Each structure stands twice: as structure tokens, then as C-alpha cells.
Amino acid sequence: MIALGLEGSANKLGIGIIQHDANGEAIVLANVRHTYITPPGQGFLPSDTARHHRAWIIPLMKQAFAEAKISFFQIDCICFTKGPGIGAPLNSVALVARTLSLMFKKPLVAVNHCIGHIEMGREITGAQNPVVLYVSGGNTQVIAYSQRKYRIFGETLDIAIGNCLDRFARVIGLSNAPSPGYNIMQEAKRGNQFVELPYTVKGMDCSFSGLLSGVEAVANEAMDGINANEITKQDLCYSLQENGFAMLVEITERAMAHVGADSVLIVGGVGCNDRLQQMMGEMCLDRGAKVYATDERFCIDNGIMIAQAGLLAFKTGGICSLEDSTITQRFRTDDVHVAWRE
Incomplete structure (x- = not known):
């Protein structure tokens, strides 16, 4: 067929x-x-x-x-x-x-x-019955399969993580080619100063609007010369990723504990992010679980x-x-x- x-x-x-x-x-x-x-x-x-x-x-x-x-x-x-x-x-x-x-x-x-x-993620990676973290520009969900449906255990309460990254890329003038999220990932690799930002997890759900507002405020202060800590845009990209991805790892681990899953499948455009895959891998290593992800052809x-x-x-x-x-x-x-x- x-x-x-x-x-x-x-x-x-x-x-x-x-x-x-x-x-x-x-x-x-x-x-x-x-x-x-x-x-x-x-x-x-x-x-x-x-x-x-x-x-x-x-x-x-x-x-x-x-x-x-x-x-x-x-x-x-x-x-x-x-x-x-x-x-x-x-x-x-x-x-x-x-x-x-x-x-x-x-x-x-x-x-x-x-x-x-x-x-497509299940087919490419061979993951059988994983907890799924679906992260993209328009969606953020933690999902597990049960009784002929993919059940949503947790999701964003406002904007998606990908939308959060994309909007901050516009604030600091990053290119949209090949994608804003990819360029934030590259900038974050050069960041060396962690900036405290809002971290909002409510049960199994996340909120990213406060995180975006917080990092935008720090960015505006840095551009206006108000902040004396010499915070760079690389530092802000690094801090934005660390905060946002930590929220995702937390609710994913909670879903894994609930259903007794031994694997995680990351799908969606943000699933290509190296740092997200690394953080999820560290959590899975502690649990004796496995993380599956695909490359840009399929995520x-x-x-x-x-x-x-x-x-x-x-x-x-x-x-x-x-x-x-x-x-x-x-x-x-x-x-x-x-x-x-x-």
C-alpha cells in the first residue's frame, strides 16, 4: 500500500x-x-x-x-x-x-x-509504548497511549514552548532561517551566565507566557544599559532553554512515574533541540529508562x-x-x- x-x-x-x-x-x-x-x-x-x-x-x-x-x-x-x-x-x-x-x-x-x-516517531525510532513529549511552535503536550486513544497528561496553559522560543528570537533579532528555535539553540551554546527566570509548573501543566515576559524584560534592560551584570543575548538564550526545558522534563518524568513507562519519545520541531534531548536523556538515565528522538527530517x-x-x-x-x-x-x-x- x-x-x-x-x-x-x-x-x-x-x-x-x-x-x-x-x-x-x-x-x-x-x-x-x-x-x-x-x-x-x-x-x-x-x-x-x-x-x-x-x-x-x-x-x-x-x-x-x-x-x-x-x-x-x-x-x-x-x-x-x-x-x-x-x-x-x-x-x-x-x-x-x-x-x-x-x-x-x-x-x-x-x-x-x-x-x-x-x-512517525514510533516508526523511525522503534519505540513501542513510550510517554510522548510533543513540543512544537503551536503545541506542548505530554501524552501516553491507553484504550485506543492518545491521552494528554499535561500541556501548556497558554503558549507553546516553540512559540516562546520563536517570539524571543524576534525580540533579539535572530534570523528565521532555518528556524528561530535552531538559532536560539546555537546562541545558547555560547551562554555562560544563568539568569533567574519565572518557572511555572502547575500539576502536570506548564505556563510559558511568564517565562517569555521575564526574559523579554531582562533583554530590554540589557539593551537599555540598565543591567550592570553584562548579560549577553547568549546568556538569555541559555537561561530561556534551561528554564523551559526543565519544566518539560519535570512533567514528563511525572507522567512516566504515573504510567510506569520505561521510555520517552520526543516529537515535534522543538524535539530536534540538542539540549532538550540531553536533559531528557539525563533524567531517563536516572530512572533506568530510554529516550527516543528523531532528526530534522522527521521531527x-x-x-x-x-x-x-x-x-x-x-x-x-x-x-x-x-x-x-x-x-x-x-x-x-x-x-x-x-x-x-x-
């Missing part, structure tokens, strides 16, 4: 083609992506992002099928991101999926973006994760009608019936 996956929930447009062999093993045939990048200090507007996706989706589609060396008629299903995400770019990609479905008479599969990350938003989760759903009857192929910006992870897992 072969599935086409279309992902466009934020500023990254991805096209993936995956094949499952007779044993159910996944074979990546193509995984191409193009990112809408704005000038330093600016975020991306929904309308501009949707325009980017419309301009690039056909060239990317052609590139994906050229790499896969198959024709469109060999596709068994068309999988697209239903949500969560930003409305305008989601709609642009869903429209293309519906059009292709009508043109080539292929069934549609609506995929939850978060589930796509989890299933950053991509089409192959949508194809993987979509094909799993398709094989268990998860076909979406044309009438139901709308998008849901706040599509919850725990709203999905996971029919393909025991």
Missing part, C-alpha cells in the same frame, strides 16, 4: 510518499519540504503562509513523485492534515487534497497533526508523517468523506480513535 501525505498546518509545506510492504514495514519513497521564511524580527501571517503553500505545492508534488519513481495512479489514498494548525494554510492544502481525490478517484484520509508526529513538520499516520488509519477503515474533509484548527490529540493500536 502507498499513501500520499500533505502537510501545511503552519509555515512548512511538506509532501511525503510512504509504502507499507507485506509485513507492514514502512518504506519512505519521498519526503520533500519547503519553508516560508520571513525577515528577522517578523512572524508569519496566515494569509502570506497560505499564499506560499499555494505557490509551492505543485512543484513539491512533482518533485516528490519524481523521487518516488511512481505515478499518481499507484497511490492508494491521499492523506492531509485536518488540524490542529493555522486556518488559512490548512485550508489551502485541504483544498488540494480534495481536488486530487476527485480528479483521480482516490480515498481521502484526514489526519491529526499531532498523531502524525507520534506515529520538523513534514508530509511523510501525515502519510504514515494516514496509511495506518486507512488500513483500519479510517476514510474521510468529501463532506467531512474540512479543517479543524483546534483538533485535539485525544479526540482521535486510534484503531490501529491494540
